[in-house]
Amino acid sequence: MSDALLIGATGMVGGAVIAHAGVLSLTILVRRDKDDLPEEHALLVAPPERWADIIAVERPAVLISCLGTTIRQAGSQAAFRAVDHGLILSAAKGARMAGTRHMILVSAVGASANSRNFYLKTKGETEDGLRALGFERLDILRPGLLMGDRAGPKRLGEGIAMVAAPITDALLHGSLRRYRSIPSETVARAIVALAGMTQPGVRIHENDAMRRLAD
Structure with missing residues (x-):
């Protein structure tokens, strides 16, 4: 069994997990070849419809999902759900x-199967689906706005939110702290720390918890 298998390697958080993996041995599963991969990690390239079978063969000790898109990027709600849920x-x-x-799993702050927001409802249903599979340990990270350099096309709304984040964050106190922005590298370091933990249970990690894990 490999230490960990990562899906969602081309996003901000996935790329940061690769950069901060340290001694964690990663198998990285992608749909297209990735040229800038460090030599110490294994790369598997396959269409998504084959991923489940490939993961079953690889038998990773830990499955890490940083997979995620947006409705705009996917093109429709159905296409978004096919990735972020299916x-x-x-x-x-x-x-x-x-x-x-x-x-x-990297999910999103506010995720709930009962949400009226399609994005958050889908994220919540995905969390519930993973709980039902019966992993001995399931760690769900719920970041707010991710800060960092994103590969690919720029997202105008996200760029504006990043500029406003210092002011917005300062207004979020108490139970609202979980909605504060967080660097993608902080989330990645939290993931690497969690990959070495074995105590059973389902755990939700929001902004402050991820920052403590990253330190």
Whole structure:
């Protein structure tokens, strides 16, 4: 079994996990070849419909999902759900078939299956689906606005939010602190720390918790 298998490697958080993996041995599963991969990590390239079978063969000790898109980027709500719900659950089922006991998911602050917001509802339903699979340990990270350099096309709304983040964050206190922005590298370091933890249970990690793990 490899230490960890990562899906969602091309996003901000996934790329940061690769950069901050340290001694963690990663198998990185992507749909297209990735040229800038450090030599110490293994790369697998396959279409998403084959991911579950590949993960089952790889038998990772930990499955890490940093996979995620936006409705605008995906093109429709259905296409968004196919990635953020369908593909993640398919990968997770492949891992469980192989005996993987631990999964780490990057979700979103406010995720809830009862939300009226389609994006947050989908994220919440994905979390619930993973709980139902019965991983011995499930870590769910719920970041707010991710700060950092994103590859690919720029997102205007996200760029404006990043500029306003210092002011917005200063206004968020108490239970609202979880909505503060957070650097993608902080989330990645928290993921690497969690990958080495074995105590059973389902754990939710929001802004302050991720920062403590990263330190």
